[in-house]
Every structure is written in structure tokens, then in C-alpha cells.
Amino acid sequence: MTAPSGFRVEKVVTSGTFELDGGSWAVDNNIWIVGDDSEVVIVDAAHDAAPIIDAVGGRKVVAVVCTHGHNDHVTVAPQLAERLDAPILLHPxxxxxxxxxxxxxxxxxxxxxxxxxxxxxxxxxxxxxGHSPGSNCLYLPEAGQLFSGDTLFSGGPGATGRSYSDFPTIIGSIRERLFALSPETVVNTGHGDGTSIGDESPHLEEWIARGS
Incomplete structure (x- = not known):
């Protein structure tokens, strides 16, 4: 299967802080605009609404989907929802x-x-x-694209050293849900460079050894 004509994925990068457990860390976040010339879904809502709204460019926004609830992925979700007349979706x-x-x-x-x-x-x-209790990845079978939030990165799983996270759980999620996808699946991450399922899956046992 192939994506419909006109379908595309656009990336916006914003900068701010990730805050949890009393700490604060400077981060750059990837926000993904997924759709065509008429309508899009926004994946994550980090730090600054203005460049996200500019990237949408007047298209209909079906939803603002948050891959998880950490502050740096939901910062401006309410502002985007109001300005773009779109629902916010998050796992409870x-x-x-x-x-x-x-x-x-x-x-x-x-x-x-x-x-x-x-x-x-x-x-x-x-x-x-694993990274959080309600972390989700978003999979587009026809386009061969995955939006992994902070579950899977180029080089390993997302962090599990803070509250509400768990290393064995994230490893299970990656093994059972993500590595079951086609190796050609493009992985669009919540931070940094993208990767593919085929590039990451051979390293699972290394990650387990490193994290144990």
C-alpha cells in the first residue's frame, strides 16, 4: 500500500524545557504535521504555538494528538485547540x-x-x-510511517529513570508492538533524528543488557 496522493509529513522544531520530579532540562522537540493540502493532524504540542500554527497554514486540523503527557509534549495543546478549533487527544x-x-x-x-x-x-x-503509563505511538500503515513520541529513538528506547516510567515495560512495548512492524517503517521521533524499525530492531538485546 502507498499513501494517498498529496499526503506528506512536515516537521516543526521548538525549544523549551522538560520539567519533572523537581528538575528542569533544556530540550528541542519535534512536532509533526501529518496530512495534505486540506487537512492535517498535529502530533505533539511543544513549547510554542506560533510556529506550529504557521506550519498548519489555515488547513483544517482534525486533532492535536499528544503522544504522552510530559509537559514538553503538551505545553501549548490547549492554545492550539482553541486557535485551530481541534480536539486534544491523550491516553487517560x-x-x-x-x-x-x-x-x-x-x-x-x-x-x-x-x-x-x-x-x-x-x-x-x-x-x-514505559516512558510514561499512557505513551502512544501513531502508525500509518499506508504511508509506512510511525510517530514514536519518546518511546523509540535512533539508538534506543526513551528514558525511564523518572517518575511514572519503567524500563521492562518500555522494552516490552517496543518488542511486541513496534518491532512487529515492517522493517522499512520510518520512525519519526519526539526529539532528534529519525530512524527506521529495521535500523533499531537488531539492537534490542544490547539495550536490555545496558539497561539491566
Whole structure:
């Protein structure tokens, strides 16, 4: 299968801080605009709404989908939702993190297996806990694209050294959900450079040894 004509993936990078457990770290985040000339889905909502809104460029926004609830992935979700008239989608297992950044503000719930239609194709929600309880990856079978949030990076799994994270859980998510996908699947990450399933899957046992 191939993506519909006109389908594309655009990247916006914003800078700010990741804050958890009393610490603060400077980070650059990838925000992904997924769709065509008419409609898009925004994947993550980091730090600064203006460049994200500029990248959308007046297109219809089907949803603002947050791969997980850490503050650097949801910073401007409410602002984007208001300005672009779009729902915010987040897995409810990350409500404890969402409330730290946006107390009392509502979002719609994501669930494993949900499908989001955009630009003539579908995004499949894969619940991949470990980096956080409600972490999700977004898979587009027709386009051969995966949006991995902070679950999988070029060179290894996402961090699991802070509250609400767990190393064996993230390894299980990657092994069972992500490495079951085609090796040619392009992985668009939440930070840094992208990769592919085929580039990362041979290294699973190395990661386990390193993390144990």
C-alpha cells in the first residue's frame, strides 16, 4: 500500500524545557504535521504555538494528538485547540502528568486501536507504555510511517529513570508492538533524528543488557 496522493509529513522544531520530579532540562522537540493540502493532524504540542500554527497554514486540523503527557509534549495543546478549533487527544493513563501542566483542563481520551482519519488515510493508535503509563505511538500503515513520541529513538528506547516510567515495560512495548512492524517503517521521533524499525530492531538485546 502507498499513501494517498498529496499526503506528506512536515516537521516543526521548538525549544523549551522538560520539567519533572523537581528538575528542569533544556530540550528541542519535534512536532509533526501529518496530512495534505486540506487537512492535517498535529502530533505533539511543544513549547510554542506560533510556529506550529504557521506550519498548519489555515488547513483544517482534525486533532492535536499528544503522544504522552510530559509537559514538553503538551505545553501549548490547549492554545492550539482553541486557535485551530481541534480536539486534544491523550491516553487517560497519562492524566497524572497532564494535570501537572494543565490542571482542570479537559481532553478527549485515546485508546489502543483507535483510528484517526486524515487526508484519505488512517492513523492507528498503538498504546506503548514505559516512558510514561499512557505513551502512544501513531502508525500509518499506508504511508509506512510511525510517530514514536519518546518511546523509540535512533539508538534506543526513551528514558525511564523518572517518575511514572519503567524500563521492562518500555522494552516490552517496543518488542511486541513496534518491532512487529515492517522493517522499512520510518520512525519519526519526539526529539532528534529519525530512524527506521529495521535500523533499531537488531539492537534490542544490547539495550536490555545496558539497561539491566
Amino acid at each position: 493513563a497519562d492524566d497524572v502528568l497532564w494535570e501537572q501542566t494543565h490542571p482542570g483542563l479537559a481532553h478527549r481520551d485515546l485508546a489502543d486501536g483507535d483510528r484517526i482519519s486524515v487526508a484519505g488515510t488512517e492513523i492507528e493508535v498503538l498504546h506503548t507504555p
